Amino acid sequence: MKEIARKLNGEISRLTNKTFKFDKRVSEGWFSAVYFLKTRDIVADQLPEHKVTMQFFQKGTAVLCGTDEAIALIHTFAENPEELEIHSLKDGDKISPYETVLTITGPYQLFGFLEGIIDGILARRTSVASNVYNVVKAARSSGRQKPIIFMGDRDDHFTQQSGDGYAAFIGGSTAQATHAMNEWWGKEGMGTMPHALIQMFKGDVVAATKAYQKQFPNDQLMALVDYNNDVITDSLKVAREFGDELKGVRVDTSQNLVDKYFLRNQHLMGTFDPRGVNPELIFALRRSLDKEGYRHVKIVVSGGFTKERIRAFEEKKVPVDMYGVGGSLLKIGIGFTGDNVLINGEPEAKEGRRYKVNPRLEYVQFHKEDEGE
Numbered sequence: 001m002k003e004i005a006r007k008l009n010g011e012i013s014r015l016t017n018k019t020f021k022f023d024k025r026v027s028e029g030w031f032s033a034v035y036f037l038k039t040r041d042i043v044a045d046q047l048p049e050h051k052v053t054m055q056f057f058q059k060g061t062a063v064l065c066g067t068d069e070a071i072a073l074i075h076t077f078a079e080n081p082e083e084l085e086i087h088s089l090k091d092g093d094k095i096s097p098y099e100t101v102l103t104i105t106g107p108y109q110l111f112g113f114l115e116g117i118i119d120g121i122l123a124r125r126t127s128v129a130s131n132v133y134n135v136v137k138a139a140r141s142s143g144r145q146k147p148i149i150f151m152g153d154r155d156d157h158f159t160q161q162s163g164d165g166y167a168a169f170i171g172g173s174t175a176q177a178t179h180a181m182n183e184w185w186g187k188e189g190m191g192t193m194p195h196a197l198i199q200m201f202k203g204d205v206v207a208a209t210k211a212y213q214k215q216f217p218n219d220q221l222m223a224l225v226d227y228n229n230d231v232i233t234d235s236l237k238v239a240r241e242f243g244d245e246l247k248g249v250r251v252d253t254s255q256n257l258v259d260k261y262f263l264r265n266q267h268l269m270g271t272f273d274p275r276g277v278n279p280e281l282i283f284a285l286r287r288s289l290d291k292e293g294y295r296h297v298k299i300v301v302s303g304g305f306t307k308e309r310i311r312a313f314e315e316k317k318v319p320v321d322m323y324g325v326g327g328s329l330l331k332i333g334i335g336f337t338g339d340n341v342l343i344n345g346e347p348e349a350k351e352g353r354r355y356k357v358n359p360r361l362e363y364v365q366f367h368k369e370d371e372g373e
Helices: 024-028 034-046 067-077 108-138 158-171 180-185 195-200 205-215 231-245 260-264 279-291 307-315
Strands: 051-057 085-088 102-107 148-150 221-224 246-251 298-302 322-325 337-343 362-364
Touching: 024 067, 034 108, 051 108, 067 085, 067 102, 067 108, 102 108, 108 148, 108 158, 108 307, 108 322, 108 337, 148 158, 158 180, 195 205, 195 221, 205 221, 205 231, 221 231, 231 246, 231 260, 231 279, 246 279, 260 279, 279 298, 279 307
Parallel strands: 148 322, 221 246, 246 298, 298 322
Antiparallel strands: 051 102, 051 337, 085 102, 085 362
16 A cells, blocks of 8 residues: 555654665765765774764754655665664645754764765755745735645656655645656645647637546636637636636736737736736736626636745735635755764764754654565
8 A cells, every 4th residue: 555644643754765765876875975885884993883863954944844755765775774763844844944853873884884864855845845835825915714725746856746745844834746747645626727728729728628527527627718819808707707616817918918908908017017917917817707797716826936025915916715825835945954063972063063953853764564565
C-alpha cells in the first residue's frame, strides 16, 4: 500500500523511504561534493573510532519541511544506519533563526558524505513550505481565509513536483495543480480549463464550458474568462448560460493587457494601473455578477500573485474567493548549514559555531524496514 502523509492528533505522521524515489547513485557519492567523499575515505582509514555530532540550522523564521525526506535518505544510504542516533523536529514545525532542526551522531564515515544533500533537501522543502505559509497568511489578512491553489507545475522541472506539492501542503495550500504534487499526501490534482481549451473552440467561452461540463459532469463548473480580454462580458455570458450550475469564474489576465471593460469605460482610468488582474477589474466583475443575480458565482484569480500582491488585495477587500499562485512559491530563499560540533561527546567546531541543544528535538527510531534495499 502506498504510504501517504496523514494527520494524527493534529500532527503530520512521518514519511519513510517507502515514499521517496531516491536515485540509487546517492550511495555511490554521485550527488555529494567530492571533498565530502575524500573526507569520508580519510576518516575511515585514519580516524575510524571518532564519533561526531552533526547539527543542521538555518538563519530565518520559517516553516520547516524536508526532515522526513532527509531522515529517509540517511536510513537508506548511510552505512550501518542502525548505528546512528538521529534527533529531529518535524515537518510543519515553526522554526527560528539558528535553531537546531536535526542532529546526527555516529562515525563520520557512515553518513558524512550526505551532508550537502541533506542541506539541499531542507533548503528547498522549507523554502516552499514557508513561501506557501506566508501566502496563506496574506490571504487571510482581511479576516477570512481564502483558499490557495498551488500552480507551480510550469515554474520548475517536473521532477520536483511531488516534493514541492508536499511542501506546499505542509505550508497550508488548499489544493495542487497536478496529481504528482499530491503524491506524497494522498489526494488528486485540482484544475478546470486552460486557455488551450477555449482556443480549440475559437474563443467561444460558452462552447468550451459546455464541452467541459459534458466531459466532466461531476466537477464543480468553473469557467476561465480572460481569453478574449473581456472578463465581465464573458463571465456574464457563461453565468446566463449555466445559472446555478456555474460555481466560479477564473481571471488570469496578462500583466501586459488592459481589459476591454476599461477601454469601454476610459473615464474610470487615470488613478490606478489598469493592466492585468487588478482590484478595480475584480470589483467591477463582482458588481456585474451580483447585479444580474449571480451572487453564488465565486471569483478565482491567478497570474503573477505574490504574498505582497495578495496582501494588497486583501487590505482593499477585493472580492476574491480563491487565489492561484505559482512561481513566487518556488523561490529558494532559505539555506541550511550542517556543522560537526562534537567529537566523541566533546565540543569541537569551527570558530563561530557550537553545539546548540534544542529540547524540541525528538529521537527518531530506526526500523529495519526503513533501510534501503
